[in-house]
Amino acid sequence: MTLTQPLPVEEVVDERRGTLDVVPGPDGPDAPGPTTTTPVPPGTSRLRRAGAAIGWALVGVAGFVALWWLAAGRNDKLPAPGDTFTVLREMLADPFYDNGPDDKGVGVLVWLTLQRVFKGWALATLAGVPLGLLVGSSRRAWQAVNPIVQVLRPVSPLAWFPILAFALADTEAAGVWTVFVIALWPTVLNTAAGAATVPADQRDVARVFRFGRLAYLRHVLVPHVLPSTVTGLRLSMGMGMGWIVIVAIEMLGGSSGIGRQIWTWYNALNLDKVAAGIVIIGAVGLVLDLALMRLARAVALDEGVRS
Amino acid sequence: MSLVVEGAWKSFAHRGGTQAVLRGVDLNVEPGEFVSLIGHSGCGKSTLVRALGGLLPLDAGSIRLDGQPVSAPGPDRAMVFQNYSLLPRLSLVDNVRAAVRSARPAKGRAAAGEAAERYLTAVGLWEARDKKPHQVSGGMQQRAAVARAFAVEPRVLLADEPFGALDALTRARLQSQLIDLWTSESDTELVVMVTHGIDEAILLSDRIVVMGNPPGPSIVDVIPVDLPRPRDRVSIIDDPHHREVQERLLRLLTAAPGIAGDPAEATEAAA
Numbered sequence: 001m002t003l004t005q006p007l008p009v010e011e012v013v014d015e016r017r018g019t020l021d022v023v024p025g026p027d028g029p030d031a032p033g034p035t036t037t038t039p040v041p042p043g044t045s046r047l048r049r050a051g052a053a054i055g056w057a058l059v060g061v062a063g064f065v066a067l068w069w070l071a072a073g074r075n076d077k078l079p080a081p082g083d084t085f086t087v088l089r090e091m092l093a094d095p096f097y098d099n100g101p102d103d104k105g106v107g108v109l110v111w112l113t114l115q116r117v118f119k120g121w122a123l124a125t126l127a128g129v130p131l132g133l134l135v136g137s138s139r140r141a142w143q144a145v146n147p148i149v150q151v152l153r154p155v156s157p158l159a160w161f162p163i164l165a166f167a168l169a170d171t172e173a174a175g176v177w178t179v180f181v182i183a184l185w186p187t188v189l190n191t192a193a194g195a196a197t198v199p200a201d202q203r204d205v206a207r208v209f210r211f212g213r214l215a216y217l218r219h220v221l222v223p224h225v226l227p228s229t230v231t232g233l234r235l236s237m238g239m240g241m242g243w244i245v246i247v248a249i250e251m252l253g254g255s256s257g258i259g260r261q262i263w264t265w266y267n268a269l270n271l272d273k274v275a276a277g278i279v280i281i282g283a284v285g286l287v288l289d290l291a292l293m294r295l296a297r298a299v300a301l302d303e304g305v306r307s
Numbered sequence: 308m309s310l311v312v313e314g315a316w317k318s319f320a321h322r323g324g325t326q327a328v329l330r331g332v333d334l335n336v337e338p339g340e341f342v343s344l345i346g347h348s349g350c351g352k353s354t355l356v357r358a359l360g361g362l363l364p365l366d367a368g369s370i371r372l373d374g375q376p377v378s379a380p381g382p383d384r385a386m387v388f389q390n391y392s393l394l395p396r397l398s399l400v401d402n403v404r405a406a407v408r409s410a411r412p413a414k415g416r417a418a419a420g421e422a423a424e425r426y427l428t429a430v431g432l433w434e435a436r437d438k439k440p441h442q443v444s445g446g447m448q449q450r451a452a453v454a455r456a457f458a459v460e461p462r463v464l465l466a467d468e469p470f471g472a473l474d475a476l477t478r479a480r481l482q483s484q485l486i487d488l489w490t491s492e493s494d495t496e497l498v499v500m501v502t503h504g505i506d507e508a509i510l511l512s513d514r515i516v517v518m519g520n521p522p523g524p525s526i527v528d529v530i531p532v533d534l535p536r537p538r539d540r541v542s543i544i545d546d547p548h549h550r551e552v553q554e555r556l557l558r559l560l561t562a563a564p565g566i567a568g569d570p571a572e573a574t575e576a577a578a
Contacts, residue, residue, distance in 0.1 A: 201388055201390055201392040202392065202394060204362060204386075204388065204392065205388070205392045205393075205394065205406075207361075207362055207380050208360055208362065208380050208384075208385065208386045209380075209385070209405075209406040209409050209410045209455075209459065210380055210381070210382065210409050210410050211405075211409045212409060215405065215408070215409050219394050219396075219397060219405050220394060223394070223395070223396040301395055301396065
């Protein structure tokens, strides 16, 4: 071969990324970048920023607890923060005991609820991703499915439960399938939105190099759609829908789980336990969302700077 | 082998009406030839090259490669795009491999790997093979895209403003690499390239097809470039023939209102 000159391996672009220590969230506006004009040692600013974030979070929590405490002082039917945290500590001291159907630790209860929500969510993902790919790739499929989705989407999740419970004659399965119905829309719509925006140049590449159906799916469609799909999964699970709905469903007609237990505590007028249960539900929801956000970040397409 | 276009017509819907972008194009590219298509935006040069690639059906007329009609993409024609168009989640080597595996399914995994190594090495990217496109510069991305096109061992290379998005120094290096690959590293017989650059067209081409905007004819002129190869970018500027071709192109692209469109653009292109 006769190359005219030796080719040095070129620079790797965008050293700037190294100093960008705030990763913009997938759904938020871009985080303020490091716009400081005075040079700051990289480690210091990061530490200071993390410290400030934690500090202000503590201020917020303290303010919230203070308001709660004031409200509980004016209305003695409300559970007070102190009592709630005492109960919470007792619950968390032994979360996994199981003394039969009516007496289980909160860990066991949460696990029962999580299993339901994961079943419904997994079913929704299995059905929703292929449906979303189809709907996003074909105008006809979109035109067929979109009206149904738009009508069914605003229906309150809980409205499905009675029909499913009656039809399936099984509240357990009805709960799972209600979660399925709820989790399906965000997964389908977000996957479809991703599939509908495969860049024209990538489609051209697939045509010029004669990608088969499988190669197109594997190298073009799925990689492009992945971030939108994960957004859909996050909306249908972490951000709320699935987790919020399953607790309500258990209250409506469950036989076990944290939602059912809260309803039982309410009937026994044990409001300290109800409040502690709410704190636990919130914490589990937060963990779910953080996990999915992490997943979203892992699959985010880093386009980088095209020079 | 030759690539023959006969009476090609193509119209697009445009502001309520239709715009005939290709208006009876006749073109014959011979084996061993490098042909450039030059003209202003909207003259149909990209449309023509996409039609040659089989990405766009013609309204009328025909494209034949060795007598066989071209109506869809095929492994005998590979393409380099202006915006590199690497698949963003695949490493450079996987981009090349995936293209070879798909375009030449008979080749098998090992042969596809060999082709990827050979052409990535030829463009000086074997060391960077495991990088993702966003991790390397635009010039490197386009080199990988050129390697990908040659790796499928096409008989025809089509390029749509392949160097348009690159800086001048990177562009010069890629131009040399493209010619080297074409002349000595591959069995690719002919090249059709869309360009905006007059000097680029003269440096690389055997013939330059000047295209005009509607409503005039699609092909305004075909200018042969009779400069011996290999061409040296520095010394050919002093060649009287280079001057002559350059002047002719400048005149066609700037001085003929209604045929070649906006003069300001061609002055830029010449600069």
